[in-house]
Amino acid sequence: MIKRFEELDFQPTELGDLTLRRRREPTLDVDVYEVKLGEAFLMSSLFTVAEEKLASLGLAAVAGDRLDVLVGGLGLGYTAVAALADDRVASMTVVDTLSPVIGWHQRGLLPVSEALTGDPRTHLKLDDFFALMRSEATANSPHYDAILVDIDHSPRYRLDASHSDLYTVAGLQSLVRHLVEGGVFALWSDDPPDAEFTDILAAVFGRWHAHVVSFPNQLTGGTSANTVYVAHY
Numbered sequence: 001m002i003k004r005f006e007e008l009d010f011q012p013t014e015l016g017d018l019t020l021r022r023r024r025e026p027t028l029d030v031d032v033y034e035v036k037l038g039e040a041f042l043m044s045s046l047f048t049v050a051e052e053k054l055a056s057l058g059l060a061a062v063a064g065d066r067l068d069v070l071v072g073g074l075g076l077g078y079t080a081v082a083a084l085a086d087d088r089v090a091s092m093t094v095v096d097t098l099s100p101v102i103g104w105h106q107r108g109l110l111p112v113s114e115a116l117t118g119d120p121r122t123h124l125k126l127d128d129f130f131a132l133m134r135s136e137a138t139a140n141s142p143h144y145d146a147i148l149v150d151i152d153h154s155p156r157y158r159l160d161a162s163h164s165d166l167y168t169v170a171g172l173q174s175l176v177r178h179l180v181e182g183g184v185f186a187l188w189s190d191d192p193p194d195a196e197f198t199d200i201l202a203a204v205f206g207r208w209h210a211h212v213v214s215f216p217n218q219l220t221g222g223t224s225a226n227t228v229y230v231a232h233y
Contacts, residue, residue, distance in 0.1 A: 003022075003024070004023065004024045004026075004155070005021065005022075005023045005024070006021065006022045006023070007019060007020075007021045008020045008021060008022055008104070008109050009100060009103075009109065011085055011098075011100040013037075013098055013100065015037060015159060015160060016037045016038035017036075017037070017038055017099070018036070018037055018098060018100055018101075019035065019036040019037075020033070020034075020037070020100075020104055020109065020110075021033070021036070021193070022034075023033050025046070025219075027095040027117060027200070027218075027219075028046075030046075031045075032045055032046050033042060033045040033076060033110055033111065035075065035076065035101075037159070042075070042162055043075050044154040044209055045078075045110075045111065046218060047195065047215065047217075047224070048076070048078040049213060049215035050188060050213040050215065050225075050226035050227075050228060051075075051076075051079045051082070051150055051188060052078050052079065052082040053082075053213045053228050054079050054082075054148055054150055054186055054187075054188045054228050055071075055080075055082035055083040055085075055086070055148055055186075056078050056082055056085075056086075056175075057186060057211055057228050057230050058146050058148045058184055058185075058186030058228070058230055059083060059086045059088070059089070059146055059148075059184075059211040061146075061184045061186070061230050061232060062088075062145050062146050062182075062183070062184050064088070064145065064181060064182075065088045065090075066088065066090040066195075067086070067088045067145040067146060068089055068090060068091050068092075068093075068142065068143070068144050068145050068180075069083055069089050069092045069093070069144060069145065069146045069147075069148065070092075070093050070094075070095065070142075070144040070146070070147045070148070071083060071088070071092060071093070071094040071095070071147075071148045071149075071150075072095055072129035072147065072148065072149040072150070072151055072225050073094075073095075073096060073129065073149060073150040073151035074094050074095075074096040074101050074102060074105065074124065074170070075096075075101065075150065076104055076110055077110055077112040077113060077116045078112060079148060079150050079188070080092065080094050080112075080116055080122070080182070081112045081115050081116050083148065084115070084116070084121060084122070089121060090121065091121050091123070091143070092119075092121050092122055092123070093103070093123045093125055094107050094116075094122065094123070094124050094125065094159055095125045095126075095128075095129045095132065096124070096125075096126065096127075096128050096129075097126070097127065097128045097129065099126050101127055102124050105117055105124065106124070115218055120200070129149070129151060130162065130163050130165070130166055131148070132178070133171070133174055133175045133178060134165070134171075134174055136177070137177035137178050142178070143178060143179060143180045143183075144178060144180065144183060145179075145182075145183050146177055146183060146184045146185075146186065147175065147178065147179060147183070147184075147185050147186070148186045148187075149185075149186070149187045149188065150187075150188040151163070153189070153190045153191070154189040154194070154227075155167040155187075155189060155191075155194055155197040156191065156194065157190070157198075159163050167197060168200065169200055169203050169204055172185070172200065172201070172205075173204055176204065176205075176233045179233045180217060181233065182232070182233065183232075183233045184230060184231065184232055184233070185205070185229075185230075185231045185233065186228060186229065186230045186231070187228070187229040188226060188227075188228055189226060189227040189228075189229065190226055190227075191227060192225070192227060193210035193212065193227050193229075194227075195213075197229070198210060198229075201229060201231050204230055204231070205231035205232055205233060206233070207231070207232040208229065208230065208231040208232070209230050210227055210228075210229050211227065211228045211229075211230065211233075212225050212226075212227055213225060213226050213227070213228055
């Protein structure tokens with residue numbers, strides 16, 4: 001018998017209580033995996049179109065083969081698995097600051113966990129993505145063809161105040177030190193295109209585009225939209 005609701009994991013973290021749960025959505029007859037941080041919903045397996053587009057749009061903008069990709073934010077894993085669908089990806093490092101999230105996938109708790117952890121191109125790394133982007137890039141440190149980021153709700157609405165510097169000219173200038181020449185930075189946002197942030201992108205990158213990704217909202221019967229920013233170094 002299928003349980004209507006199940007809490008798969010609960011862990012206190014420095015950002016708040018982190019919960020992974022599975023529930024049966026009777027109107028759609030599907031299992032839904034949800035992540036909460038405190039009382040706020042972070043993500044749901046019902047809405048993965050834009051997360052997957054973050055990977056496909058970001059990688060479509062990259063030229064060449066044997067790509068090295070960095071994904072900031074693991075979550076339910078849909079961005080990372082979508083990146084692996086591109087045969088040009090030679091290696092993919094996925095960074096998350098929350099060890100329970102990495103543990104969920106190592107334990108196979110989520111629908112895409114096996115595809116993610118079973119691919120030899122995948123490396124899951126417990127670290128602070130924002131601190132990594134602030135760090136100096138040396139000749140021996142990794143440089144990436146694409147950096148794909150899905151951590152905060154948007155450049156304006158962040159999970160933690162310490163993330164704020166990434167969304168500035170200085171922060172993005174620091175990030176591009178970790179890209180190869182011609183590399184691409186792509187960012188998911190829950191908000192519509194933000195003119196202030198696109199001005200910041202224009203100050204750092206040669207080309208950029210804000211893609212509005214629309215998708216059917218199966219709960220409301222309407223349409224929802226997210227934004228994927230893609231910028232060329």
